[in-house]
Amino acid sequence: MLTDLKENFTHIFEDALIAEINEVGTLKEVKEGEKLIEIGDYVRSMPLLLKGAIKILREDDDGDELLLYFLERGDTCAMTLTCCLGQTKSEIRAIAELDTTLIMIPIQKMEEWTGKYKSWRNFVFQSYHARLTEMLETIDSIAFYNMDERLVKYLQNKKKVTNDSLINSTHQEIAYELHTSRVVVSRLLKKLESMGKIELNRNSIKIIAL
Amino acid sequence: MLTDLKENFTHIFEDALIAEINEVGTLKEVKEGEKLIEIGDYVRSMPLLLKGAIKILREDDDGDELLLYFLERGDTCAMTLTCCLGQTKSEIRAIAELDTTLIMIPIQKMEEWTGKYKSWRNFVFQSYHARLTEMLETIDSIAFYNMDERLVKYLQNKKKVTNDSLINSTHQEIAYELHTSRVVVSRLLKKLESMGKIELNRNSIKIIAL
DNA sequence: CCTTGACAGTAACAAAAGTTACACTTCAAC
């Protein structure tokens, strides 16, 4: 674990903190599609992402979803931070988008380190900032753009996170994450294909130029 | 200032911190409608709200707005926190919704107090949590509800913040904050009036039962 | 092979929201 840790966080955290993380943190590996946090869960430890990606989702009254943002390597979950400290339930669902490796930190350490390590404080604040910014981008998408533009942003984002221009999703899955219907997604994807921007196949979308 | 401070924050902050705030903070009063922060501004100090309310807005490419949430008594601006520390520009606009009194804290103190006072840390984390939660509610509104329901939520929220069931806004102003058009707002308000839930007059809306 | 279920394409329609246009009212300034 130590080598992984150093690789990802050595430029951020001082050595003493790295050592502490190595001591109290536990390594966790999750497979693609595995659920990490469910809405309503109490959160008892805080994740540091070493490898992979996690998607964060919000749910409506009917149980339908909306993708909020992705967590990537070097990120932590801002929701978890506040949930831990405030003893409140999770407002979101977290699902592994790729096979993912993370370190779980007991919440007691959170508060301790915030007083003790300046680098930890900066990390935490930076995380909040990144998450708030991503939430704003999500709001922009929903409030200011039409579904065709949102779909393009979604595909671009997906490509970036998975680092693969071949997206292995069904139209139904995309529809869930954009909180719309399969028919609408099919319609808009077809339009993108006829413009030569993507190539459609069963269970996959190849991005040509977006 | 000290009495105001104690009245609002004494149950949150230890005495030593109250004293420090009193020493380095400067009192600021803004009139309703006055702009506090513009998008792109660098933020050099952090506000603590003693009285009144501030609305936080996001802007689209055409210069049109969307209301994100209100800050009220006892709140601080989470965006400011991260902007200060990260030296980044403001992503949002802040305008006084009511006549408002606030204390401005120089940003250097922020970092210092976060290491020094546990109560300050808790306050900052709680602020982040509150703001994230409000952002989620905003996302829910936009993504999951129709305009008629968003309008109702808007009116309820406005009533709560101003503590007045008479809302002095034009339809155009409401349309801006919901990022829609005046015609749509007039249409939906008329429908609410015909259901006996509100009463419409020039420049004002009286909430009967929502 | 043949069946079955998941996936995708598409038409036809319905609902929600945005747009344009115009009439009418109020109110303050002249």
Add this chain to the structure above:
DNA sequence: GTTGAAGTGTAACTTTTGTTACTGTCAAGG
């Protein structure tokens, strides 16, 4: 009083999005 700007009401229409329904295709398992 007259004028003009701001605010509101409403009709008619367009665009966008959501819904329903039906078709065809693909791939795995019997």
